[in-house]
Amino acid sequence: MNGPGRCPDCRKPVLWTRTLPGATTAGGKRLAVDPVPDAAGNTAVRRDGTTAWVSRRVTEQQPLMGYERLHKPHVATCPAQQPQLPLQATDTPGRPRQGALPEGVIRLDDRRRRRRP
Ligand SMILES: [Zn+2]
Structure with a gap:
């Protein structure tokens, strides 16, 4: 096309x-x-x-x-592409993930930890 x-x-x-x-x-x-x-x-x-x-x-x-x-x-500018960008950047191996997420975003690891009794 x-x-x-x-x-x-x-x-x-x-x-x-x-x-x-x-x-x-x-x-x-x-x-x-x-x-x-x-x-x-x-x-x-x-x-x-x-x-x-x-x-x-x-x-x-x-x-x-x-x-x-x-x-x-x-x-x-594609709205379908935007949400992926910050998450990919935090998954770089060997780099500290702490503080890499934007404000208000909950880390999956933290959520799992909190659910455990
Ligand atoms: Zn698009």
Whole structure:
């Protein structure tokens, strides 16, 4: 799929693009970006010919060109993705988990301990 579509996770409108080869990526993957350009984004999007939408990461070496528009990758704003981020960060092995959770979040371990008689 290429062009306007919907996010399979949150059903919001997105723009499906094909990634161009970059400094660290081979390209050719599908990337959903938010359909409305955003100056705070890091992804340059343009139309390749008349049909395909392509995207690439904007870097210092490869700044935004006049024929491109700056978008945010949809994963950065997708509501279905947001809750997972802080929890994954606390599970890094070998790092102390204490204090890593946001305020008001109960640690599963603490809850289990409290349930025991
Ligand atoms: Zn989404």
